[in-house]
Amino acid sequence: MRAFRFIHAADLHLDSPFKGLSGLPETLREELRESTFAALDRLVELAQAEQADFVLFAGDIYDAKERSLRAQLRFQQALRTLAKHGIRSYIVHGNHDPMLEGYAAKLSYPPEAHVFGCGKVESVVIQATDGMLLARVSGISFDRAAVTDNLTPGFSGQGDGLFHIGLLHTNVDGDGEHGNYAPCRLSDLLGRGVDYWALGHIHTRRVLHERPWVVYPGNIQGRHIRETGARGCFVVSVSEQGEAELDFHPLDVRRWETAEVPIDELETEQQVKDALEDAMEAAKAGAQGRPVLLRLTLVGRGPLHGRLRRSGFLPELASMLREASDGSWLESLADRTGAPVDPVALAEQSGFLGELLRLSGEAGASAEMLEDIGAESFAQLEMNPLLASLLAEITEEERLAWLREAEELAIDLLLPGIEARRNE
Incomplete structure (x- = not known):
């Protein structure tokens, strides 16, 4: 197995409206309106600087199911820039941007970007540019905003010896500050042949378990006073022996x-x-x-x-x-x-x-x-x-x-x- 590196990000909430900030100066309001896009740009730059093999987006790419065209075009451009530098992307949709609800423009993504469907858990093998197999990623998107089913039973080991990543938008153990969508228990994630659970939905950075890793990176840009502190993503380095090392990188523009x-x-x-x-x-x-x-x-x-x-x-x-x-x-x-x-x-x-x-x-x-x-x-x-x-x-x-x-x-x-x- 060859060593590799990936980025785990979630909850971009592109084009978030930042409501309730009418008292701010116009220049600051405009900067906040652009901050989610600026954080995405920093993520793309980080992926290039770290020479990441791929990037994982664990849901809620957009702020609302009626996603703005500007947000969709900016995300498309980010995926194209990543692909131009040989970096693959793997994406699931969450409760804010379900696949079958709201407005989704008919845009073409580069072949290096893979969006997981919502019917069942899909599993794909990631190849390096030299053809060597790196890892396996399994994932499933939300079909609608209010998914109340536990989606973890669809994940299972493949027995191929590859480092296995589960990409999922979920609420583990019923976090009361977030909607209880695709709820599961931590115990549901263990023993499924997954080495790293790349989760989204909870906006606060958390590592719930190690070996297997169960990780929330948090959102990439705080949007209100309840989202304090550094916001960003994890750079995950996996050794030839399959050991993962996590390194948090802030991406936020305003804190x-x-x-x-x-x-x-x-x-x-x-x-x-x-x-x-x-x-x-x-x-x-x-x-x-x-x-x-x-x-x-x-x-x-x-x-x-x-x-x-x-x-x-x-x-x-x-x-x-x-x-x-x-x-x-x-x-x-x-x-x-x-x-x-x-x-x-x-x-x-x-x-x-x-x-x-x-x-x-x-x-x-x-x-x-x-x-x-x-x-x-x-x-x-x-x-x-x-x-x-x-x-x-x-x-x-x-x-x-x-x-x-x-x-x-x-x-x-x-x-x-x-x-x-x-x-x-």
């Missing part, structure tokens, strides 16, 4: 990051400003030379809490920080601070505030109770289809953050009255 700035030891507005500027510089320094879209959150308890809650304070501070930024952009500035009190001690007291804090604590410790409170609170909003779709995307972490903010608001509103009555 999303979050950071918390505690106020516990701060006493003046100048100190707050300095701390926020330090956090922005730290995020920029850690982004490998990429400009950052940063969400900063003020946290902790201290005497500055009351001044931060003054009308207009945070918007004015955020505006100043944006004006002073160089290349990076402050996506938002949030206040999650609290008054300099002990909320645990308050929850132990009798009275309305104590009871409210005890109930909030119980809700925060129970995912089911938190969901029930949210369902009751949002019932009227969910009557609007647009709002209902937005509420459906709210994570448990976001619900918990809202609950904590409500706690602090209750303390701010009720505690002064309680203390005034005590002092009478």
Whole structure:
């Protein structure tokens, strides 16, 4: 067996609309609109630089089943460029770009590019330019967006001694932050004669198992604040003995990051400003030379809490920080601070505030109770289809953050009255 190298990428989401960013400068909005294409260009350049034998695309090439013509043409050009340099491509479609739904232009791909069908698992043998057999790739595409069947039973070993790669778009072990499409268990992937599972669908980079390898590379460009950190692909080198070595390469053009700035030891507005500027510089320094879209959150308890809650304070501070930024952009500035009190001690007291804090604590410790409170609170909003779709995307972490903010608001509103009555 000859040593070889391949690239494993997934979830390109070409021509993603980047919704909800109307407050950004036009130049930045345009750069974000082009960022998925720029990340694809970097992938093609990486494949050439690494002298990869082939590239795997594990689904969701496009952002929506009504894929734009521009996205399809740009992907076609990428495949042609790879082929021109002797690099083959192997592609499956996922839930965002199913084969039999939506708009697909009739475009010709180079013969070096192979798209796996959706009827059953196909298996192809990869040959080097000198005719030597390198590996076997088996894969299957989604025929429709909502595939709920486990597709892993169609994969099996071939007994030919070749390094076997399974190319699949799937949700392993029911990741709650992504749609449960083509669901399977990790145990379903093991013992099927596959040496490397090249997966797509989960946007966070993960290695779920080694030997056999079960790998999500994540998406190639973060698209919102929940997709923080480096985004890219894996370069996989396979030795003559069939041992794989993985090397992650970032491809993203703009990087999303979050950071918390505690106020516990701060006493003046100048100190707050300095701390926020330090956090922005730290995020920029850690982004490998990429400009950052940063969400900063003020946290902790201290005497500055009351001044931060003054009308207009945070918007004015955020505006100043944006004006002073160089290349990076402050996506938002949030206040999650609290008054300099002990909320645990308050929850132990009798009275309305104590009871409210005890109930909030119980809700925060129970995912089911938190969901029930949210369902009751949002019932009227969910009557609007647009709002209902937005509420459906709210994570448990976001619900918990809202609950904590409500706690602090209750303390701010009720505690002064309680203390005034005590002092009478």
